[in-house]
Amino acid sequence: MMTSRREFLAVAGAASEIGAPSARRRGHPELALATICIEGFGPTNFAKTFKAAPLLGMNNIEFNLWHADQLTPHSVKRIKAICDRQKLRPISLQVNAFVGADEPEIAREVSRWLWLIEICKAWGCSLIKATGEARGTRGGTAGIMNVLAQVLPAAQAAHVRIALENHFENNIEFPEDFEAFFSALPHSSLGMCLDMAHFVASGVDPVPLIQRFGRKIFHVDVKDCDGPGRHHVTPYGKGLVPLQAMLQGLRDAGYQGFWVIEYARAAGDVPLAELAEGIHIARSYL
Numbered sequence: 001m002m003t004s005r006r007e008f009l010a011v012a013g014a015a016s017e018i019g020a021p022s023a024r025r026r027g028h029p030e031l032a033l034a035t036i037c038i039e040g041f042g043p044t045n046f047a048k049t050f051k052a053a054p055l056l057g058m059n060n061i062e063f064n065l066w067h068a069d070q071l072t073p074h075s076v077k078r079i080k081a082i083c084d085r086q087k088l089r090p091i092s093l094q095v096n097a098f099v100g101a102d103e104p105e106i107a108r109e110v111s112r113w114l115w116l117i118e119i120c121k122a123w124g125c126s127l128i129k130a131t132g133e134a135r136g137t138r139g140g141t142a143g144i145m146n147v148l149a150q151v152l153p154a155a156q157a158a159h160v161r162i163a164l165e166n167h168f169e170n171n172i173e174f175p176e177d178f179e180a181f182f183s184a185l186p187h188s189s190l191g192m193c194l195d196m197a198h199f200v201a202s203g204v205d206p207v208p209l210i211q212r213f214g215r216k217i218f219h220v221d222v223k224d225c226d227g228p229g230r231h232h233v234t235p236y237g238k239g240l241v242p243l244q245a246m247l248q249g250l251r252d253a254g255y256q257g258f259w260v261i262e263y264a265r266a267a268g269d270v271p272l273a274e275l276a277e278g279i280h281i282a283r284s285y286l
């Protein structure tokens with residue numbers, strides 16, 4: 001995965017700064033690595049992540065569970081066993097978008113979410129994040145609300161929180177969408193995954209949202225993009241996301257959740273040195 005001595009040195013520097021495994025300080029955010037950074041969007045058994053995470057000094061892992069073979073009981077047990085052996089900590093799941101176009105689809109979706117909650121219990125993690133389908137499709141926000149109304153009591157009983165992720169041109173995109181969800185479903189287990197880059201892509205300044213949503217921000221995706229009108233990720237510090245203002249603002253607001261390094265390209269070929277740079281930037285605000 002590393003292609004040069006320079007990249008090796010950059011990655012080694014990040015690992016030595018962060019430590020492996022990293023220790024969480026009381027009252028501070030903690031860093032995590034999303035598997036999408038290493039694996040891309042296609043089917044995977046996470047072997048590349050299991051190799052790369054220690055090189056980056058990262059033991060907190062967000063697993064992107066988008067494919068059927070990752071969700072079987074056998075796979076769930078296998079992934080947990082590898083994490084235990086390597087002292088990796090699953091901290092959250094990112095899963096396929098909510099759907100809810102009609103009653104049969106809502107029933108299937110509720111069943112899926114109940115199984116995802118069971119995976120969280122098996123892995124000892126306490127958060128699942130998901131966005132919606134393309135804006136105005138598959139039941140829209142109303143369909144998502146219908147699913148959540150059935151799922152949230154089970155999530156709360158399992159001590160699992162659900163974080164709605166904003167996404168460019170999806171059913172969950174703008175601050176007003178979140179206000180509608182939180183007004184209709186005032187539940188302590190429902191909150192926001194604040195994706196900095198997707199808000200910038202949607203033409204929304206993410207910095208004021210820190211105060212606007214406060215403790216409803218359960219989870220934060222740290223990444224950069226090249227500006228409004230499309231979601232095209234860039235290396236950290238090369239785009240238009242106000243990374244420093246966001247990270248400092250979250251610290252000042254007392255945010256204590258995870259900052260997830262989530263820099264992904266479809267082919268899963270993000271150089272480890274570029275991920276190390278994102279880790280370095282984020283760590284400087286811990």
